[in-house]
Structure formats: structure tokens, C-alpha cells
Amino acid sequence: MRLEEAAAQIVAAGRRLDALGWVPATAGNFSVRLDARRLAVTVSGRHKGFLTTDDVMVVDLDGVAEDSRQRSSAETLLHCGIYRRFPEAGAVLHGHSIANTVLSRAAGESLTLAGYELLKVFPGLPTHEAEVAVPVVPNDQDIARMQRGLDALWDGMPGGMAAIPPGYLIRGHGSYVWAPDMPSALARMEGLEFMLRCALEERSLR
Ligand SMILES: CSCCC(=O)C(=O)COP(=O)(O)O
């Protein structure tokens, strides 16, 4: 994909997720795969609801910036980790919603979503009669170390690549989702966040 098109998609995604309240302050980061070796990713520290195409830059799959004067997202290596592992990933979204933050603090090593119609946003689930165990990983300011932990987790998951859910939660921090393209990534994030919000509300009813 051309950088201009990717940047326009990222700017629009920022507006959408800001309208939903999932990227408060300067939280969140987004990316789109450009080709086999490069991705377009948000510049660090910008408010994601007010992005312009100048707030999107190019890095390689090791997180090295094409233009060394620009500083990419502090979490760039998590985006790279997804594109490196999942060849079908074309867009990655990260947000900090209240639901993902609160539930990830309370959860164990995964958070199971079961019985929701919106489970169909995940691949290979044609019915609500299913469950997805969304991994919950520890937060860590050392992002390279966090990515090594994710790689170890994915390596150890039974069922191979197809069984790995296209998203995870970072405890007390936020969610990551990915999909083949930006519209699908937005749909997955909205679906995941809807189910997390439901789970949170169900807990408050108990
Ligand atoms: C104020 S949010 C703290 C950093 C973070 O978690 C985030 O998602 C945004 O960081 P970035 O460097 O991508 O702007």
C-alpha cells in the first residue's frame, strides 16, 4: 500500500477511536503494513484524535525509522512483532479503553469471552456458541522484553497459528488487535471492546 493511503486510514482510525473514548490523552497507536519490510506507524506522543498525515511515519520490521529525525510510537516493537509473526496482518490498532484497562487488571493470564454474537468478528467463529480466551500479558516499560514474552506465549499456544486470537490485552494498559486491513481491524477492535464493556457491566450486576 502507498504511504499516503495508509496515513489517511490511520488518521481516520484515530478520529473514530477518539470519538469512542478509547484513546484518551495521547494514548493508543496504529499502523498499516506497506510492504514485506515496512509499515506506516503513528509518531509518538501525538493525540490520536487530532492526527494529520504528518503524524504518520515509516519504520522497518525491526522498528528502525526511515527518517531518523522522527520518533515512532513507544510501542512500535509490538506492531513489528505482530507483522513479523502474522503474515496476514495488514493493520494494527492499540487503544486504552476503560473496559480493557479495568478488566485486564482483574483477569488472570487470559480473559474468556463466551456466548456473545459479536464473537463473529474473530476469524473462524461462525456462531455465538463459541469462546475466545484473549491473552492478558503483564505491562512492561521495556517493550522489547514485552514482545519477547508475547513471542514465547504464541510459540507455546496449542493449535498452531490459526488458534492464536488476533488480539491481546496488556494488564492495566490497553488492547491490541490486528486484521488483514484497516476496516477489518476497526471492526475487530469495536467488537472486542463491545464484549469487554458487556463483561464489565455484567460484573457490576453481580
Ligand atoms: C499517555 S499514553 C502512554 C504511552 C502509551 O501507552 C501509548 O499507547 C501511546 O504511546 P505512543 O508513543 O504511541 O504515543
Ligand SMILES: [Zn+2]
Ligand atoms: Zn499504550
